[in-house]
Amino acid sequence: WHTSWWGLIVAVLMIALTLASVFLIVWFTESERRIPIQYAKRQVGRKMYGGQSSNLPLKMNMAGVMPVIFASSIVSLPAMIAGFVQGSGFAKFVNNWLGTDTAIYFVLFVALIVAFSYFYIAISFNPVEVANNIRNNGGAIIGIRPQEMAPFIKKILNRVTTMGAVFLVVISGVPILVGSIASLLDVNFTSLAFAGTSLLIAVGVALEIVRDLEAQLSMRNYKGFLD
Secondary structure, eight states: OHHHHHHHHHHHHHHHHHHHHHHHHHHHHHOEEEEEEEEOOEEETTEEEOOOEEEEEEETTTTTTHHHHHHHHHHHHHHHHHHHSTTSHHHHHHHHHSSTTSHHHHHHHHHHHHHHHHHHHHHHOOHHHHHHHHHHTTEEETTSOGGGHHHHHHHHHHHHHHHHHHHHHHHHHHHHHHHHHHHHTTOOOGGGTTHHHHHHHHHHHHHHHHHHHHHHHHHTTOOOSOO
């Protein structure tokens, strides 16, 4: 009787934790840091252009799920190789030191997520090019000199990337840490190890599908998929 009640409580807590995680992932992924931009007025012929306020949106999780996918692939590579040479010294070394419940695995996983977060942003977003485009269109960041626009955007981008990396570590790394602690306490939570990573990838893919559908429907002059 007590066992059944305990199992029911654990199941309810797991469902509530999963729903809360989905909400957190969606909220953080859709959040953005907006940099205010003011465009100067200019006259072309008899028409006046510009004079409008806009913003430069920076997604809080600009890298998406790519850092987690890359990190998972790299840390899982030794275990995959060990599977082909079972019984060897390399396989024993991997099982003892690079298993999913080891501290080395967790540290490597977290470090790779942070590294790939910065690497992905570095190759996909160029603050100098963005600043030049803003200046060429007659825009300026409010309170920032034109020559300081690129360093300012880079500083904000670094902060956003850091927050995004911490978010990915929390969602993907905490379940692995909890699973490792549970294994030390002889509690069977092995399925929890990759729960955060799987949930992050699934929600990320679902959001991308929704965005693509919104874009396609907007091109056809419909209201949108969620309206």
